[in-house]
Amino acid sequence: MPVILQGLITIIIGVGGCVGYFYLSNLILDRFIFPAKGENIGRNINRANAVRPWLFLFPAIFVLGLYLVYPVIGSFIRSLYGRNPDTFVGFDNYALLFAGGDFTTAFLNNMLWVLFVPSASTFIGLVVAQLTDQLSWGNIAKSLIFMPMAISFVGASLIWKFVYANDADIGLINAVRAFAGFENPIDVMQIPFWNNFFLMVILVWIQTGFAMVILSAALRGIPEETIEAAILDGANPFQIFFKIKVPQILPTIMVVWTTITVLVLKVFDIVYTMTGGNFGTEILPSYMMDFMFRDDGRATAIAFVIMIVVLPVMFWNIREARKEMR
Template sequence: MKQSRWVPWLYLAPALLVMAVFVLYPMFNTFVLSFMDKTGTQSAAVSCVAGQPCWGSFENYRYALTNPEMLQALRNNALWLLLMVPGTVITGLLFAVLADRVRYEALAKAIIFMPMAISFVGAGIIWRFVYYIETGSGQQIGLLNAVLVAFGGQPVAWLSNPAFNNFALMIVGVWLWAGFCMTILSAALKSVPAEILEAARVDGAREVEVFFQIMLPIIMPTILVVTTTMVINVLKIFDIVFVLTGGNFGTEVIANRMFKLIVTDTGRSMAIAVLLVLLTIPVLIFNVNRFRQQEASR
């Protein structure tokens, strides 16, 4: 008996309904609200101030692209992309290579991956104790400052000094995500044919040459996957900044700015959310095109 062409859609209907209610509708509603005022009931044009630049219904997007606090958030996100993404991928690759050479590989990988099992909020609280500074006459209980004082140094305000507080936050991000990168890259390294590696070593290639000239090119597609995944994660970074600094002291990022405005100014918050989605779309397109190229080459 020939199956009706509508039968597959009946199986897909529950999933499509869930997608429509929890994904498509919120996305559409966010886009609509991004053109509204702070109450979400009128056009954003009503918030324009006489004598100042106004983009009409796009006023919330003018804020998202020109406001000094938003510009700082955009710069900080760019800094996270430039430093944390390569830092995390390189650290994960280093862990993957080293863990593959130790006797207790499974135990080593479990320890390195363990931070991923902690919620990001919980990790932020842990690192608040690491970076904590006692500004009074009490004893330094923050791990880093306690070590500095023990060796005769002075305590440092790791989270409130704009000179390096963003880097301190990135260290937390690397600590959290390096285990994820290590797991994916380790699986890629193990897929490298052992015959090729053995032949290179027999021909006199050093281990460094084997890694950079053979292993690295073979696992490059996986490195690109991990890198693009980290780019998306960094673009929407929120928990670490929110818990450790709340976006203060020059550490504001896009997602944290969106969260701060969600109650006081719905329109601007939604415009920032749309901007965040737009920033991730090129990365998603790159991933889709690359997957299609890989499928075509098989």
């Protein structure tokens, strides 16, 4: 069957199924469960109106339960078993993780990514958004800065492999060192601790464009009256930016920061492509892959730990979003 025909049939079945579900569920509710007739007509109408919103929410709740809640519960249960799915080990997988030095290194590296990448991406994006808005060719500059967002993480990693290459004829860093008079090339991916920051630069390079676009729109939404009042009061450009503009777009800044934070906690491609987690650059997702094909129980335990780490950020983001809606 042609793909286009498959798509059309899927759309027809999906849309028709939704319409049929809502029509039949409301019909059954109004005619058979709480019929609007008889002595209890008023009570039945109120009960039907109370139930009706749940009929509309049920498909979404069902899909979320099937594709979100069930996998989470299933993953937690699987993490309580060993490599053999029939061998129940309890919390031994978690105990082995926290007792191992490699897990500690991966966890601390993840925290380092969380502290550095969202902050750097958001700050640079904010500064670039402010500066490009003052340029006549600012839109061209924004397009160039946003362009890395169109590149996959693996593609970006391969580009930066050339930048970090241990060869003065290929690697940009070693070419600059050679020009400055340093004869021996260095492999920045093997420098302990600092190699993590060289990896983070790749993600900052990618995400700065995202932060710039969102924050540029927020800056343009600031009322001109507040800026004009600050200028009349004698505020200089730095005071206008940090004391007038930034406080007014702070909610947007926090949304950008939390969005990048969630992305950082899931990043895997960059580390796997650049170092494979070697030289002290292991993070939780890459560490999970080490156990994926030899110890499913421990790999699932690591996945559950990653989810627990992400939850506080998600709850905080939801709470802030609700504050904005009030």
